[in-house]
Amino acid sequence: MNCHYCQKECRHINISNNHWRCLPCKVDYRGVETNIFGMINSTSYYFNIYNGPREFPVRIMKGLPNDFAVNIVVNLTSRPDITPSNVEEKLRTYLLFS
Numbered sequence: 001m002n003c004h005y006c007q008k009e010c011r012h013i014n015i016s017n018n019h020w021r022c023l024p025c026k027v028d029y030r031g032v033e034t035n036i037f038g039m040i041n042s043t044s045y046y047f048n049i050y051n052g053p054r055e056f057p058v059r060i061m062k063g064l065p066n067d068f069a070v071n072i073v074v075n076l077t078s079r080p081d082i083t084p085s086n087v088e089e090k091l092r093t094y095l096l097f098s
Contacts, residue, residue, distance in 0.1 A: 003027060004034070005084050025084040028065065035065060038087040045073070045091050047082050058082075060094055074098040 001010045003022035010020040010029065020029040026037040032052035038045055044064055050056040060074040074094055082090050 001029065004029075026087075027084060030065075035061075036082055036084060036087050037064075038091045040088065040091050040095065045095075047087065047090070049079075049082070060091065060098075 001012075001020045002008065003010050003025055005025045005027060006022065008022065008024065010022045013019040013021050013028075018029075018031045021027070022029075028035040028037075032050060034049045034051060035046045036049070038047075043062065046061050046065070048059040048061050050058075057075040058079055059072050059076070062071045062073050076094065080090060080094075
């Protein structure tokens with residue numbers, strides 16, 4: 001699988017749940033979900049984007065996907081244009097105004 005953003009080949013993390021990772025872009029692909037990671041003030045956040053047949057809100061999550069302490073910080077009503085190059089700017093904006 002190639003990364004949607006940089007077009008380079010992703011690393012296969014787990015065959016059983018179709019999990020791929022692009023290290024340069026800090027993006028995980030898990031089935032129909034895409035997680036784009038960023039850091040704000042030494043805290044990990046990520047946009048959780050569902051790309052399945054039904055539309056779900058884009059969520060900003062605090063922590064890492066495999067952590068027990070992952071918290072939904074914001075449910076977005078729109079689908080913003082998030083890329084690895086603008087993820088930290090988008091995180092700051094949505095966390096500030098939510």
